[in-house]
Amino acid sequence: MLQxxxxxxKEKAPFVPLNEGKIKMYVCGITVYDFCHIGHARVMVAFDVITRYLRSQGWDVDYVRNITDVDDKIIKRAAENGESPEQLTQRMIAAMHEDEAKLSVLRPSQEPRATAHIDDIIALVATLIEKGFAYPASNGDVYYRVEKFASYGKLTNKNIDELRSGARVGVEAAKESPLDFVLWKAAKEGEVSWDSPWGKGRPGWHIECSAMSKCCLGDTFDIHGGGPDLPFPHHENEIAQSEAANGCTYVNTWMHAGPVRVNSEKMSKSLGNFFTIRDVLEKYNAEVVRFFLARVHYRTYIDYSEDSLKEARVMLERFYQALRGVEINDTVIENDFDARFVEAMDDDFNTPKAISVLFELVNELNKASREGTPDAGMLAAQLKRLGGILGLLQQDPAAFLKGEDKEGELSSDEIEALIQQRAEAKKAKNFAESDRIRDELSAQGVILKDTREGTTWFRES
Known part of the structure; x- marks a missing residue:
């Protein structure tokens, strides 16, 4: 049973959906003011793997991932660029979709944008005011009364008294309490804004997700996910807003992906160790990056380094080497690999354990290939199918192993030309020249394999 x-x-438990066979899941998406970084990729891939697996087991998953397209950072960056916030967000959304496609991340079932839900946000704020959980302030903002929500802090075990004692007093004179957070922000001169009962303004960040999740999935849904920096205050505030307004449980299961560290340090622009997805994909094959992200349990931190990416490349090559040259046979083979893979994934989506099962399957496939048994084609089909659940192993093995042409390396055309010269040398019985070309290619990391059908090649990691 799925746990x-x-x-x-703070514990694993059997998953029981609100509606049999259906899962309603909301994951906090990107604030689109810049290109997505490797931390975003981690969350994207984690919940893509989760969604793919659930669907492979017959669940009907309604996967909602929002886009924050109005925010202080967006307004500031657009002004710096000399463009409108809409122009900036449209460019960044297009770039985000390009990055996702390269990483084989499927598009969510619904992708609501905050600016398309302003009426829903205003209605939710009005409900909170009516119920006494929010108040319009003298500065034109609307704030949430944190201390009125008795269970505030339950997601992250925050104590209201400790929060109060640690809060900065007098940060905003219009607030009743320093703990209160903004639901609706009064517009400043020249800023994007919308009409509301409290004057022109725009939504605060936290209220956007409460409104969009309610609109897309209802008052209560099964799973809410997000990145490691979101439990407090963002998700804590979502719970306070939604449960106060709707009078019921907001979410049954909360899931959070672990952080990405760079050489064991927190990733930040100030430390000079900040990498966008585009930076990474310029150096590494997209499937290698996806494998690197997926092979670590989604709740565990990932250490991003040159060595860890190279290790991921070597591991992924083992799969494609096993698949290369094997004719796929879709006939189902009887073994326990499927059951063990499912058992691993049912244990809180334990991808490291699931991938270890796939490596055992590779060993069986290699053995069958060496012995020339008909099981090889069936095992190869099983490996591709189970790998596909993780969004992996769907490329042509030979194409993957040849790799992508990179600056400073022999191009595919140059390699093919040298292989042809070697074939001509062998035909002329000039074996010294044939060996010289093989050695030249080997020095460049190109490995040749001679077969009856001709010579194939791949790049060594």
Missing amino acids: IYNTLS
């Missing part, structure tokens, strides 16, 4: 670790309860 999921719940951030709220």
Whole structure:
């Protein structure tokens, strides 16, 4: 039975959906003011793997991932660029979709944008005011009364008294309490804004997700996910807003992906160790990056380094080497690999254990290939199918192993030309020249394999 670790309860528990066979899942998406970084990729891939697996087991998954397209950072960056916020967000959304496609991340079922839900946001704020959980302030903002929500802090075990004692007093004179957070922000001169009962303004960040999730999935849904920096205050505030307004449980299961560190340090622009997805994909094959992200349990931190990417490349090559030259046979073979893979994934989506099962399957495939048994084609089909659940192993093995042409390396055309010269040398019985070309290619990291059908090649990691 599927078990999921719940951030709220701090333990794994059997997953019981609100509606049999259906899963309603909301994951906090990107604030689109810049290109997506490797931390974003980690969350994207983690919940893509989760969604793919659930669907492979017959679940009907309604996967909602929002886009924050109005925000202080967006307004500031657009002004710096001399463009409108809409122009900036449209460019960044297009870039995000390009990055996702390269990483084989499927598009969510629904992708709501905050600016398309302004009416829903205003209605939710009005409900909170009516119920006494929010108040319009003298500065034109609307704030949430944190201390009125008795269970505030339950997701992250925050104590309201400790929060109060640690809060900065007098940060905003219009607030009743320094703990209160903004739901609706009064517009400043020249800023994008919308009409509301409290004057022109725009939504605060936290209220956007409460409104969009309610609109897309209802008052209560099964799973809410996000990155490691979101439990406090963002998700804590979402719970306070939604449960106060709707009078019911907001989310049954909370899931959070682990952080990405760079050479064991926190990733930040100030440390000079900040990498966008585009930076990474300029150096590494996209499937290698996806494998690197997927092979670590989604709740565990990932250490990004040159060595860890190279290791991922070597591991992925083992799969494609096993698949290369094997004729796929879709006849189902009887073994326990499927059951063990499912057992691993049912244990809170344990991808490291699932991938270890795939490596055992590779060993069986290699053995069958060496012995020339008909099981090889069936095992190869099983490997591709199970790998596909993780969004992996769907490329042509020979194409993957040849790799992408990179600056400073022999191009594919140059390699093919040298292989042809070697073939002509062998035909002329000039074996010294044939060996010289093989050695030249080997020195460049190109490995040749001679078969009856001709010579194939791949790049060594």
